[in-house]
Amino acid sequence: xxxxxxxLAPTRYPWRFNSPRQSRHTIEIRNxxxxxxxxxxxxGFTVFNPLPPRRFDLVHAFxxxxxxxxxxxxxxxxxxxxxxxxxxxxxxGAGTRRLAEDKCRRIVAISxxxxxxxxxxxxxxxxxxxxxxLQVRYPNLVVPPQSQAFDPGDRSRxxxxxxxxxxxxxxxxxxxxxxxxxxxxxxxxxxxxVSSFEVGPVSWVDPVRTSFFDRDRALxxxxxxxxxxxALPNAQVLSLVxxxxxxxxxTFSDTFGYSAIEAMAHGTPVIATAxxxxxxxxxNRNGILLPLETDTIGECKHIGRIDPESAP
Numbered sequence: 001x002x003x004x005x006x007x008l009a010p011t012r013y014p015w016r017f018n019s020p021r022q023s024r025h026t027i028e029i030r031n032x033x034x035x036x037x038x039x040x041x042x043x044g045f046t047v048f049n050p051l052p053p054r055r056f057d058l059v060h061a062f063x064x065x066x067x068x069x070x071x072x073x074x075x076x077x078x079x080x081x082x083x084x085x086x087x088x089x090x091x092x093g094a095g096t097r098r099l100a101e102d103k104c105r106r107i108v109a110i111s112x113x114x115x116x117x118x119x120x121x122x123x124x125x126x127x128x129x130x131x132x133x134l135q136v137r138y139p140n141l142v143v144p145p146q147s148q149a150f151d152p153g154d155r156s157r158x159x160x161x162x163x164x165x166x167x168x169x170x171x172x173x174x175x176x177x178x179x180x181x182x183x184x185x186x187x188x189x190x191x192x193x194v195s196s197f198e199v200g201p202v203s204w205v206d207p208v209r210t211s212f213f214d215r216d217r218a219l220x221x222x223x224x225x226x227x228x229x230x231a232l233p234n235a236q237v238l239s240l241v242x243x244x245x246x247x248x249x250x251t252f253s254d255t256f257g258y259s260a261i262e263a264m265a266h267g268t269p270v271i272a273t274a275x276x277x278x279x280x281x282x283x284n285r286n287g288i289l290l291p292l293e294t295d296t297i298g299e300c301k302h303i304g305r306i307d308p309e310s311a312p
Contacts, residue, residue, distance in 0.1 A: 005057040008048055008070070014062050017139035017258050018075050018110060028054070032064065044082035044095050058105075065098050073106040074099075075137070077255035078117050078276075080107065084204075087121075096122070100129050107133045111256055111277035113298045120297055138281075139256060143265045158189040160271075161244040163237055163259055164251075165196045168213065169203040171250030171273070176219045178248075179226045192244070193220070194229045194237055205253045205303050242266045250290055252300050254278065260287075275300050 005025040009015060010032050019027070036043035046064035059072035063082055066072050074080070081095025099107060107130065109115040115136050122130050160178065164170030175191050182189035197220070200210035207213075220228050232240075241247060247263035249272040256277045260270045269287040272278045275294050282289055293301045 003057075006055070007058045007060050008056040009060040010046075010048070010062055010064075012062075013258070014075075014077070014139075017141055017261070018062060019060075021140065021142060027060070028056070032066075035064075041083065041086050041089065041091050043084070044080075044091075065095055067098075069103070071103050071105055073108060074104065075108040075110055076114055076118070077110050078114055079121060080118055096127075096130070099133075100127075104133065106135065109134060109136045110139055111280055112136060113277040113280065114255065116297045139258065139261065141261060141265055146267060156188060158187075159244045160189065160191045160246050160248055161194075161240050161268075162191060162248040163194045163241075164249075165198045166203045166206075167195050167197045167216070168199045168206045169251060169253055170195075171248060171252065172197075173213070173216050174250040175248050176216055176223070176226065179223050180219060183223055183225050190225045190227070191223075191248075192227045192229070192240055194232050194240070196230050203253075205300075238262065238266065241268050244268050246271050246288075249273070249278070251275065251278075252292075253303055273300075 007025050007027045009019065009027050009029050011029050015029070030049045032046040032048045035045050044063075044065055045067055046061070047067050048059070056070050059066045059068075059070050061072050061074040063074075063076050063080070065074060065081060081092055081099070083089070083092040083095060086092055098104065107118070109118055115134065118134060119131065160175065162170070162172055162175040164172060167173070172193065172195055175193060179189070179191040181187075197217070199206050199213045201208050220226060241263050245268075247259065247268050247270045249257055249260055249270055251257070251273055252275070254276045257272065260272060260278060260282060263270050264286065270282055271288045271290065272282050273292040274289045275292045276298055279289060279298070295301050
């Protein structure tokens with residue numbers, strides 16, 4: 001019989017979807033140090049909380065490469081090592097060498113999109129060992145019992161839901177435009193929005209001048225068919241998901257889109273853009289995919305483009 005392992009794993013949102021639902025191993029969840037708070041160059045590395053002291057057989061990391069002597073496997077959603085803008089520096093090389101060590105037992109892409117990103121980052125025979133460790137395993141979640149929250153007999157108004165703190169990147173401006181057009185044309189449609197409205201430099205795809213979004217801020221409070229929640233507990237968000245006709249994710253840059261599979265698990269189809277991993281599980285039988293101009297990996301071609309009207 002194989003040995004039962006004691007495994008150290010990270011807290012935070014992605015682990016909910018990339019952890020095993022059942023395991024014969026003992027898995028302990030601990031906080032990790034986000035080195036990006038110290039320096040963006042160090043974002044791709046981490047160490048875990050060492051207290052209380054305990055010996056672990058394996059670390060199951062996600063996105064950030066763990067430092068220390070314990071063997072590890074690592075899941076990732078797009079780039080690995082994570083060193084955005086530092087790909088030609090020594091720190092990227094250090095991350096790549098860490099992945100090549102025997103201590104790194106497996107590299108797990110959470111989608112074919114992530115796999116393509118990794119292969120693009122690590123071309124050439126010198127990276128054969130890295131590619132040998134690579135596999136794809138999709139995120140998962142427990143499908144809740146089907147509820148009666150959605151009333152198919154209520155055809156009075158169409159109900160759309162948008163959830164995302166990075167408002168513009170996730171497609172919140174698109175949601176507002178849908179509501180605006182519906183109000184102008186007398187279409188019975190409501191848009192519920194759960195977002196703290198984070199825009200500008202906080203996102204890697206937004207215009208950096210936050211005043212660019214003044215019109216959207218005004219629409220958020222003035223449109224009669226829009227209800228805005230700056231924040232809600234997750235249970236309340238999922239309740240809104242179950243009541244909606246569609247969840248909106250017309251994103252310009254997303255890796256997987258966990259909110260999309262949460263929606264589908266509640267029986268709610270998703271309207272999303274065809275980028276990242278979204279086309280791998282959303283199609284015109286279970287949702288609606290909006291076309292977006294992408295590169296061969298699957299990212300929007302215009303990420304990072306600075307137009308005159310969006311410059312600081």
